[in-house]
Amino acid sequence: MFELATPWALLALPLPLLAARLLPPSGAEGATLGVPERIGAALIAGAGGGTGRSRAALHRALPWLVWALFVVALSGPRLLEPVPALRVSGRDLAIALDLSGSMVRDDFRLDGQPVTRLEAVTTVGADFARRRAGDRVALIVFGSEAYYAAPFTFDTEAVAQRIEEAVIGISGRATNISDALGLALKRMEGSDAETRVVILLSDGSSNAGATNPRGVARLAAEMGVRVHTIALGPKDLATAEEGERGVVDAATLQAISDLSGGESFRVRTTEDLVAVTEALDRLEATDSDGLAAEVFRELWVWPATLGALLALGMAWREGQA
Numbered sequence: 001m002f003e004l005a006t007p008w009a010l011l012a013l014p015l016p017l018l019a020a021r022l023l024p025p026s027g028a029e030g031a032t033l034g035v036p037e038r039i040g041a042a043l044i045a046g047a048g049g050g051t052g053r054s055r056a057a058l059h060r061a062l063p064w065l066v067w068a069l070f071v072v073a074l075s076g077p078r079l080l081e082p083v084p085a086l087r088v089s090g091r092d093l094a095i096a097l098d099l100s101g102s103m104v105r106d107d108f109r110l111d112g113q114p115v116t117r118l119e120a121v122t123t124v125g126a127d128f129a130r131r132r133a134g135d136r137v138a139l140i141v142f143g144s145e146a147y148y149a150a151p152f153t154f155d156t157e158a159v160a161q162r163i164e165e166a167v168i169g170i171s172g173r174a175t176n177i178s179d180a181l182g183l184a185l186k187r188m189e190g191s192d193a194e195t196r197v198v199i200l201l202s203d204g205s206s207n208a209g210a211t212n213p214r215g216v217a218r219l220a221a222e223m224g225v226r227v228h229t230i231a232l233g234p235k236d237l238a239t240a241e242e243g244e245r246g247v248v249d250a251a252t253l254q255a256i257s258d259l260s261g262g263e264s265f266r267v268r269t270t271e272d273l274v275a276v277t278e279a280l281d282r283l284e285a286t287d288s289d290g291l292a293a294e295v296f297r298e299l300w301v302w303p304a305t306l307g308a309l310l311a312l313g314m315a316w317r318e319g320q321a
Helices: 007-012 015-022 037-047 050-074 117-130 156-164 177-188 213-223 250-260 270-283 301-320
Strands: 002-004 077-083 091-098 108-110 113-115 136-142 146-153 195-202 225-232 264-267 293-298
Touching (some): 007 050, 050 301, 091 146, 177 213, 177 225, 177 250, 213 225, 250 264
Parallel strands (some): 225 264
Antiparallel strands (some): 077 293, 136 146
16 A cells, blocks of 8 residues: 655645745846847747757756655655564473583584584574574573573574574583573563473483472473473483493483473484474474564655756756756
8 A cells, every 4th residue: 555654745845836936036147149140040940949948848847856756755655565474373482402511522413424412403403493483482501500592582593593603611511401491481480472382402411400300390380381302412321331421311301391291302313303303393383373464665765766866967967058
């Protein structure tokens, strides 16, 4: 739909006409040139031709046209156009990412090359976040401590970039699963979202924090928050040799998901990690209708540009005369 942002600006259109009528005429006198009678008659005859009259009329009309174009541009012509609605799922989804020291182990492969656990997680995790259009997504990173790297937002691209920028050790090198889950629940406590979900990824055993992860999982269940857990790493406590480092406590992560009504996933390879993100897409689908939206497409630039070009042309012609 076409409309004007400031239609009252059109009241300025007759201002030059009013100025010509009301202001006193200029007192300047033009110079005269004496020419022979025959030449003068020829000049008068030429000026009286149709072409001469048309050019004179055009020169008189150009300043009025330039003024009219600038006034129309000032009135702000624009089109109101519908845009595709953002699909809103009504879900708050917090991604809790383990950045403990064990994430530096290079026991994963990506595109045929050995990579650290963190590189595999950030590559796949960022792609997962970008696919969450319609969710309000937050990022929590944790090691010895837990903190929000990105608050809840519909800007999934910003969250994906924060995942890609994740650095090991920024939150300490231990593994504090309880605080990470507790921080997510604290921010979700006042949320009015229909669905609240935490995706908790860890490659170690909870060895920091004063709270038992299972106790926090029971609190999540009471709040109606589902926790999906991802146990990352080739080995876990049940299969590793005694004292072996860099193994994941898959049993605890399984218990967290069971207590909260979520799902638990075991990831040993990058392919497993990709499959998990696809499974989570199916579990927490984002296919729901959002609110219709409309935006303005501004058109003032076209009359303004044409007016400016005509004004420059008039100035150049005057300079050539």
